[in-house]
Amino acid sequence: MVFSSEVFVFLFLPTFLVAYYATPVAGRSLTILIASYIFYGWWRMDFLALLFATTVWVYTFAIAIERNRERQLGKILLTLGISGCLTVLGIFKYLNFFIDSFAALIGTDAEGLGVHWRLILPIGISFYVFQSISYLIDVYRRDTAATRNFIDLAAYKALFPQLIAGPILRFKDLADQFKHREHTLQKFADGTALFVIGLAKKVLIADPIAPIADSIFSSPHPTLIEAWLGSIAYMMQLYFDFSGYSDMAIGLGLMIGFRFAPNFDAPYLSRSITEFWRKWHISLSNWLRDYLYIPLGGSRHGPIRTYVNLILVMLLGGLWHGANWTFVLWGGWHGGWLAVERATGWNKIAASRSIALPTTLLIVLLGWVIFRAENVFVALDLYTGMLGFNGLWVRPAQLLDITHEGLLTLAVGCVIVASEPYLLVLERTNVDLPSADGSATARQSIAVPLVLTLLATVTVLKLAEANHSPFLYFQF
Structure with a gap:
């Protein structure tokens, strides 16, 4: 379902708002979840199963990580949890790309390799997978508690206003809002x-x-x-x-x-390009900084390592946008300019x-x-x-x-x-x-x-x- 459609503006949204405000406060997360699943399922009902499965996955792993983060097992569970999320993203978003790239490398195409099918890309999968990863990492870092309320977590994952194209939300920023938030006419x-x-x-x-x-x-x-x-x-x-x-x-x-x-x-x-990335798609920029750039070492290991980290993060950020070499080159273009600005100090003197x-x-x-x-x-x-x-x-x-x-x-x-x-x-x-x-x-x-x-x-x-x-x- 598209926000800029008559069915959303005149049917879905008014119906949801009436249902939401008619629901007792304790049940509003469930109302959000049901509405969000209807919203997502309007496109294809079968991919709801994938969204639900990833929710169960991160719910289970987050609790297990919280219980074992003082031990080596916690880090193992974190690795497994993230790997599961990335596997889902890799299969549905990048498998076609890898097959096509390999086929082109050997001078043929997917049909020539005997691959007669194409995977459909689930809408919004990049956003809800990134949210899943940030939740697991935040639980491991003690930035948020692993919720025992499955409905709240599922509603956060499927929250229809941002489900399809962001912003990329973090559970730690919404956990308290799911428990209590203010509703006013203003x-x-x-x-x-x-x-x-x-x-x-x-x-x-x-x-x-x-x-x-x-x-x-x-x-x-x-x-x-x-x-x-x-x-x-x-x-x-x-x-x-x-x-x-x-x-x-x-x-x-x-x-x-x-x-x-x-x-x-x-x-x-x-x-500057540095300033641009503080102002464009801010939720993605902050995600890449907090969960990729800083863990890679950020700027803590000398200038050369800093430039490599900047370029690598932007290459991955480009690939996140789509399974095409054009996105990789676009990420490399921005990563290269970020490195140039850091090396010359242009981002500070511009x-x-x-x-x-x-x-x-x-x-x-x-x-x-x-x-x-x-x-x-x-x-x-x-x-x-x-x-x-x-x-x-x-x-x-x-x-x-x-x-x-x-x-x-x-x-x-x-x-x-x-x-x-x-x-x-x-x-x-x-x-x-x-x-x-x-x-x-x-x-x-x-x-x-x-x-x-x-x-x-x-x-x-x-x-x-x-x-x-x-x-x-x-x-x-």
Whole structure:
């Protein structure tokens, strides 16, 4: 089920909210669990078994780890528990990739090896497997207690606002909230506002831009203008699509009393790649730091080891996004720049916005090309076009997909990104700028609901006239 669909907005969500608030407090975790399983099973019921099985696995191993962490057996159990989670991820997400890569290495394909089947990638598996791993590690580290309440753990694993595409939540941050969380009208209103903003990002900006990026990335030998336009379009589409989902997830959490940490913080205004990764997909960045980079030694063993750790973590982070060499190269690209910045100190001295900001944007943009491309050859074709080797102007065949609506929406998206620090202040503080007569609060109290109501109306009308499209991070 997709957030940006009529069945979710007008059927599932209202039904769930009524059921949730009609349920006694002690039974609300069960209500969340049932609703989350319905939400996930709407796609395919059979993969619910995999989600449930991994829940039973980590529930059992966490308790066993807690009982034995003072002994060597605790570390063995932790290794087994993590290995089981990674095995599930490896089979469903990477087995096809390994088979195809091995076949290509010996000059054939999967059919030539006698493999006549393809595994389907369960939606959201990367996110709930990472959450499982962090839970086991946190129990071993004494950062959280192993819960004996299976319903709470299962509800955490399947929590539908973030189940499909994050943010990557940690049980230690939600354990107390499952036991007790505050429900207020203001909290619900704030959650509704965030949900509307996220839905608008997806429906009004990301989706209209998508045809430009899709057309150019699928067209051979794009010209200079086409290549740059397609790359910028995808850059904006991905941001508004994914940050929109995160806003909706955080908003849905607030509606039922949960507080999730922000997942984006104006990343396209970063002055270095180091800063970019503090502001883009924050929950993943923090996960990679806490459960990979620091255990590998972080920056504690000299500069060379630090650079290797940075590159290795980003390579693994790239591979986490998908079973394709393009993601590995994208991770290596970012890891390499993180190492360069650490070696030169650029991440600390990049103070000049006029130089650092466009430089960082260019590095990020070039990385998104390989990230979006179907394969390395498509990416190289785009890079060739960006250098002008395939001609300069837009070809007539492309003009059909580069609509005025798409171009206008892309321009609006760029303006929003450039204004984001100011917009984030308004969003987080919900306070208008002061006026000479001191009437800012009164004006704000009327203006904000009116603006949100108008935004919701336009978004719903747009939603009704178009077919919904999946969020881009569903594929990861």
